[in-house]
Amino acid sequence: MSARVAILTGAAGGVGRAVAERFARDGWSLVLVDTADVVHQVAAEVDASAEGRVVGAVADITKAENLDPIENALREIGQPLKFLGLIAGVLQEVGPITTLDMNEWDRVMNVNLRANVLMIQRFVPPLKESGGGAIVTVSSWFGRSGHGLFAAYCASKAGLISLTQSAAAELADDNIRVNSVAPGNVATRMHFAALQEEADNRGVSFESMKKTEWDKIPLRRAAEPAEIAAAIAFLAGPDGAYLTGATIDVNGGVLFT
Amino acid sequence: MSAKTKGGAVVTGAARGIGRQIAEGLVADGYGVVIADLDPTTGEATARALTEAGATEAIFVKVDVTDRATIKAAIEACRLRFGSLNVMINNAGFNKPEPFLEITEKTWRAILEVNSLGVLVGIQEAGKAMIADGIKGKIINTASIAGRTGFPDFAAYSVSKAAVISLTQAAARALAPKGITVNAFAPGVVATPLWEQLDKDLYAMGASAAPGEAMSSLASQILLGRVADPKDVVGTVKFLWSEQSDYMTGQVLVIDGGMVLQ
Numbered sequence: 001m002s003a004r005v006a007i008l009t010g011a012a013g014g015v016g017r018a019v020a021e022r023f024a025r026d027g028w029s030l031v032l033v034d035t036a037d038v039v040h041q042v043a044a045e046v047d048a049s050a051e052g053r054v055v056g057a058v059a060d061i062t063k064a065e066n067l068d069p070i071e072n073a074l075r076e077i078g079q080p081l082k083f084l085g086l087i088a089g090v091l092q093e094v095g096p097i098t099t100l101d102m103n104e105w106d107r108v109m110n111v112n113l114r115a116n117v118l119m120i121q122r123f124v125p126p127l128k129e130s131g132g133g134a135i136v137t138v139s140s141w142f143g144r145s146g147h148g149l150f151a152a153y154c155a156s157k158a159g160l161i162s163l164t165q166s167a168a169a170e171l172a173d174d175n176i177r178v179n180s181v182a183p184g185n186v187a188t189r190m191h192f193a194a195l196q197e198e199a200d201n202r203g204v205s206f207e208s209m210k211k212t213e214w215d216k217i218p219l220r221r222a223a224e225p226a227e228i229a230a231a232i233a234f235l236a237g238p239d240g241a242y243l244t245g246a247t248i249d250v251n252g253g254v255l256f257t
Numbered sequence: 258m259s260a261k262t263k264g265g266a267v268v269t270g271a272a273r274g275i276g277r278q279i280a281e282g283l284v285a286d287g288y289g290v291v292i293a294d295l296d297p298t299t300g301e302a303t304a305r306a307l308t309e310a311g312a313t314e315a316i317f318v319k320v321d322v323t324d325r326a327t328i329k330a331a332i333e334a335c336r337l338r339f340g341s342l343n344v345m346i347n348n349a350g351f352n353k354p355e356p357f358l359e360i361t362e363k364t365w366r367a368i369l370e371v372n373s374l375g376v377l378v379g380i381q382e383a384g385k386a387m388i389a390d391g392i393k394g395k396i397i398n399t400a401s402i403a404g405r406t407g408f409p410d411f412a413a414y415s416v417s418k419a420a421v422i423s424l425t426q427a428a429a430r431a432l433a434p435k436g437i438t439v440n441a442f443a444p445g446v447v448a449t450p451l452w453e454q455l456d457k458d459l460y461a462m463g464a465s466a467a468p469g470e471a472m473s474s475l476a477s478q479i480l481l482g483r484v485a486d487p488k489d490v491v492g493t494v495k496f497l498w499s500e501q502s503d504y505m506t507g508q509v510l511v512i513d514g515g516m517v518l519q
Contacts, residue, residue, distance in 0.1 A: 165518040168480060168515050168518070169480055169515070169518070172480035172481055172482070172515055173482075177481075184504075218429060218430055218433035218506055218507065219433055219438075219504065219506060220433070223504040224504075227501075227503060227504040230501040230502070231496075231501070231502070231505075233501075234492075234496045234501060238492065239491075239492025239493065239495060239496055240492060240493070240496075241489065241492065242481065242485055242489035242490070242492075242493075242512055242513075242514050243493065243511075243512055243514075243515075244480050244481060244514065244515040245480060245515040245518040246510070246511050246512070246513075246515075247519075248505075248508070248510060249505065249508045250502075250504050250505050250508075251504070251505075251508075252504050252505075252506065253429050253430065253433060253505075253506040253507040253508075256426045256429075256507045256508070257508070257509070257519070
């Protein structure tokens, strides 16, 4: 396979790391982006199994001026950019709209929405230079429908699906396909922390909270991060070549769209 | 005796068009495939061609999807020849355009009988066979973007494909406890015999001004700038029959080059 680079945001998280491992196995070189230094360690660990090069970049991607380390890492690898995986996301502090702290609203919107606009603005030019490629956003089943106490998160992910469609419409002529993967519950630290928080709020045990949530899923379990990575890899590869503006719901049947 | 397979698959409406390409993809991926179709001449020829080209085998069984006994027979043939039914593709369907105010009961019934009832029966019989053999199988139905939004000159077809989406969701819930997943894919405009006929019918009806115009005007609404080749659809269906999509059920994967953006 010819040399090519993917940039992955949120690479130190559960899904991000699984995507990094999958893409490395598929022969990609990678720029792994996260806010924490630990991304360098992730890059070193993923590198071991890769044919390509894997470089970490620490960046708070909610501000345009912070994206330079990503571009430097891309330049350091020196291969054409063919994929942008916009995986980074945050949950909100659970609570009603009436008392929602607008700083919290801004924090969620900045990471889940604004950062992705900034990433697209900065990295579409190198995608065009390499003759096109693919962008995949990671949205959520909470972006497919609204849920009480999660207004900011749901709105941010619904916005991300909409952003994905607008970008697909604008970039098709540049041979850049833009699609989204909307996971349901994924067995990551983020999911387990959210379950714990809700269990504490309701005064029930973690196990009983987990059972309540997982019983709503026809397949009766959360996804493995690798299963989300598989859908992203499908959209990035030749089998997904006729898809753009689409959202793939990998949610165990918890929501039908 | 055929080479060792990953298991068996039945594809309805597989003599030509999208069904044939899916069957070819399954053979290439190591499945033994039953070409289930109304048309024995083309169906036999397709089975022969796929067997000659592939590592595994394709056999033809004459099936009318509105006749439960023939679907059962195709599934039985699959189990006998390939050991089990692992993948069921309910793909058979047809379209006959009529202006909305002139839709006849006859056309409505014929289209719903094949496109919707045929899919119900296909899911039922596949589900029973998979449960009997303890197979955590994959059932995949051919929907359409017409099932997501209505078109004035083929209302019955739109209804029939919306029904396919509903059946996919109901079956996903019904069969999840058995480890069987049910998903659909929704193609946009694909260069198939169905669409060639549709283009002719629309011209004959006066809904388009020249042959080929109906199809090309739709193509201009596609972000990727072209109608799909049947081959374009196979990658998506392959994703759905592979273990890569094990966490998906009840979903509709829109494969339209960017038309409906849902």
